[in-house]
Amino acid sequence: MKPVRDLPIEKLRHSLLDWYDAEGRDLPWRIRPEARAAGQIADPYAVWLSEIMLQQTTVPHATPYYFKFLDRWPSVHDLAAADEDEVLAAWAGLGYYARARNLIACARAVSAAGGVFPEAEKDLLALPGIGAYTAAAIRAAAFDLPASVVDGNVERVITRLCTIPEPVKTSKPEIRQIAAEIADPGRPGDYAQAIMDLGATVCTPRKPDCAGCPWSFACAARAEGHPEAYPVKAPKVAKPHKHAVGFAVFRGETIWLRKRPSRGLLGGMLEVPSTEWRTEKWSLTRARAAAPLDVQWAKRAIISHVFTHFSLEMAMWRAEAPTGWEPDEGGWHALGDVDQLALPSLMKKAVLGAL
Template sequence: MDARSHDVAVDLLAWYDTHARKLPWRSPPGGRAPDPYRVWLSEVMLQQTTVAAVKAYFAEFTRRWPTVHDLANAPEGEVMAAWAGLGYYARARNLLACALQVSARGGAFPETEDGLRALPGLGAYTAAAVAAIAFGQRAVVVDANVERVVSRLFAIEDPLPGSRPSIRRHADTITPDERAGDFAQAMMDLGATICTTRNPRCLLCPLSTVCVARQTGEPERFPVKAAKKARPQRQGRAFWIEREGAVWLVRRPGKGMLGGMRALPDDGWSARQDGSGKAPLEGAWEPAGVVSHGFTHFGLDLHVATYRGNETVSPGADGGEWWRLDALADAGLPTLFAKAVRLALATTGVDA
């Protein structure tokens, strides 16, 4: 017997009823549907991010903006600052755009996948997850955990990412008409706690008897992954300009890397090219060191230079502002520039 001839949902939902993770955006198994706003917010936050990292951000967002109307009325700068550290900052901009649209609808999210897909920032996965979890719609929800579980259940030999259409078709065959939201979350929990990337706990798995990958004796081999392409390593510079207990921060353009976030001035590095190396003003720049940071498609070595001369830049130019050193924690800097700031402060003996 294997997953093709077995009602996977029955066994998995029985396991979930006992072993479901308790998460702040969830309702208990079999309970009433959770607030769509909280489901949507958590799913957007969880993209490319771990549950452990998201919990504190989710708590803070829902404390400050408990409804979609509250979020829609929030200043963009405050939302971007609250998002700092979660990465993939286009998500935060889409979050606001989506909140504005839903608020204009009276605060009601669409209940169907197609309706949800029409909202800013909701791709196939997020729309399916919200439709299933918040509205009980039958939807095929496939995230990285589900990809791993399905790849192993059916021992799919084609490598990722090319195997994704096949994974989705197989996931469709085991998705039930009832309790689709619980089933989606059960698949996620199984992948996160039992069917893990390394050392899967097959003896505890409710689907072990029908898992084809386990029958091969090599469950960790799945999902098969294509050879990784080498990521380019870019070089850039960031500039610390200090005056009278404050540092010059700029607002990055709304589109592009770390769009809309406060940051140190830099030399225009990007995913496609190294920075120019050119400083924003003439003077005696001193090297403070290098911070390395990984983005999805490239790595970056950011060389930090400090300047504490008499020349100044004019507040207001290029969207910049003087920011007091003792309030830098409130600037909402993205992780890359937070690391650069700590490096620059270390040269002065000041704690970040």
């Protein structure tokens, strides 16, 4: 591993910023160096929105959502006043729905405080859904204040630069320390965007473009001849596989959907009722006992879905609602409106699997 003291920090800063000035991505929420130099400033609301969306997805996937949200809720006050179900429905497809609930909570907190996002790290960290990375990204990108932004792309760059021999999970403090020492205090906003671009477009997980990298002159992994060996991978842990039975109740061209509890996985989203999700398979008798209606159920498709920490297999059963039956919770939704509802990907699969 290359010691931090051996890194040519000033040269790293200058070479990265020179590369970014020429090669940095044009992103809708970003202020390019020439615009920043001309006095243009970023919209903290837009920066915050983009950072929350990008936490668990890619720029190409998040960008249409970003424009949709800004068009529908152009200010933090607009988002704060929005109906939660409408926001969750607009978020559907971005996953990790706790982020959407925190998005609403954060917008309401900022709106209540006057609609101005704070600049201080401690004040940003006090807002719902904003952790160390997001606070640093907002400080740097929105306010051009000194901050060391460390996301997955930056972690990969630093581990290769210094050939850190431990997996990222155990070496995060060391990575953050190195990244903070290199971070440029003179152009913090541009530097933060530059190092993230470097990881996203050049120092990629597979087939990194070492020939086009502004840090190749100092990269220990390139000197070793196998940069793809970093970050060192932690031993894989087998994901649990769970089973469930889903119950789709139809009334003509409508389906009954209810809202999940606000806390927990897929919290606050609409769902097709189901049994408990468990590692044991469900017997016919036990599944029937968990059904919301004592009717004749028809077995339909078996759907599969992969979450971060486990995979799920759900056998879909369907039934027509008895005449006069009304649920105690939830409501009826037209099948043609399914794409506009706050339905997570799993539940969209469930509806389609029950048709």
